[in-house]
Amino acid sequence: MNVNILASIWNYATEFLAVNAKPLLQIYVLPGLIFILGFAIIAVWFERKFLARAMLRVGPYYCGKRSGVLQVFADFLKLFMKEIIVPKDMNFLFFAAMPVLVSTVPALALILIPFDANWVLWDIGSLGLPMFFAIAGIAPLIPIFAGWASNNKYGFIGAFRVAYMYISAEIPLVICGAAVAIMAGSFDLVEIVQAQRNMWFAVPQFIGFVIFFLGVIIESERTPFDIPVAEVELVLGWRTEYSGILFGFTMMAEYVMFQAWTLLFITLYLGGFNGPVLGFLGVTGSHIFWMLAKFAFMVVLIVLIRTVYPRLRLDQMLDLGWKYLTPLALLNLALVLGMKMLGVY
């Protein structure tokens, strides 16, 4: 009797795994959990080490046997075991929910990215690109709520800066996305990638490429545009009141956001998963390989930009967004329309 029940459970489990192997792999490994967490861990370590080497320092060294590879784990464990301070007269649930949401909502946008024509976790066809912008448009609301919830003047100023910055950045981004969709003739991310089989959209839409690259850095609050968490002027912006593991979540959010927008940038402009097929990996494997290789290149480039450039002021950022990026994005759209009408593309 017991053996029968165990055997049927075993059969059920093996059948379940055999049927759902690909979705489970997608959820837990590639666009999912391990990719996000692994990237956050590797990127923090790489960024600290790279910044240190660029400043002729050594960086984390003694934690872990070589090169401080365990530094991130030490930091995470320490944050996990640290006291969480909740200021007086505050709705704790609202205060504590925001850091959790701020790292999970951009992860939702990540599931739309195609790593291969049949390796998309949430394949919704021609709604892909609008859905990405919709989900990524919710994301800046959460830092605003976090700054509001923390009831602190620096947090509040940081929240307003988030609002200013995202509005001035997202309009040119959406216009560029529209130009890409017009050129590819579809909102479907897989079809956009397949339209770039002969030439990456970075070449005919060079203006949009540059705008979107700046937009990726703005959206992920990286250093030339880390205005909402400006470390010297606002203590830590909207993160000021968060302590312990809640602060750890806000730090991770930066990397998840960075990941989602960079992968979208690669999909729209750098040819997505297109690339020469490597024999030993198979078609799907080499597509995933090219996606990850382009992603690694972009990570190195953006970290290098962080080492080199200082931060913009808020008014310079708004000037950039409204006076330069938006008109140039419109110009890009007009050029794309012209190319379409003349039949060049």
Added chain:
Amino acid sequence: MAEESCELKRSLDWVPGSGAVYSVVDYVAGWARKYSIWPIHLVTGCCGPEFMQTSGVQYDMERLGILPFASVRQCDCIMVVGVVSRKMALRVKYLYEQMGEPKYVVSVGACPTGRGPFYDSYAAVPVDEYVPVDVYIPGCPPRPEAIIQGMMILQEKIKNTKRIGVKSE
């Protein structure tokens, strides 16, 4: 916070093998805290340049995992760098109370340790009259090597703290 974690420890003492679990948790906690000291630097005097150089090119405190931070909520350690007057001492106390447990204080230089060259001033106070100090780093100003040795002594102290939860009372 301090009392709660002691309560937890006492209530679980009857479980066989709990002592081993405590020591493993203590070991892991000590390791993580040792390599992840995030100090906030309260630079009020001329030990500041030495402190900057300690984070700078030649001496690089980040090798030990010590990363200076801007906001006191996320920090573990106050480095009092320079002379502390009576008014400033109140701010040191505010900072100390805003920081989450476990928290440490390092007194860098002769002034916060024992008033240093301002020994006959009416205003200067030693910082340990206001907050509990873990490590005193002597010198006027202390060289970066001395500051790094002080931080390593603090690391040893953190590692050898055998209590679940918190350090201070």
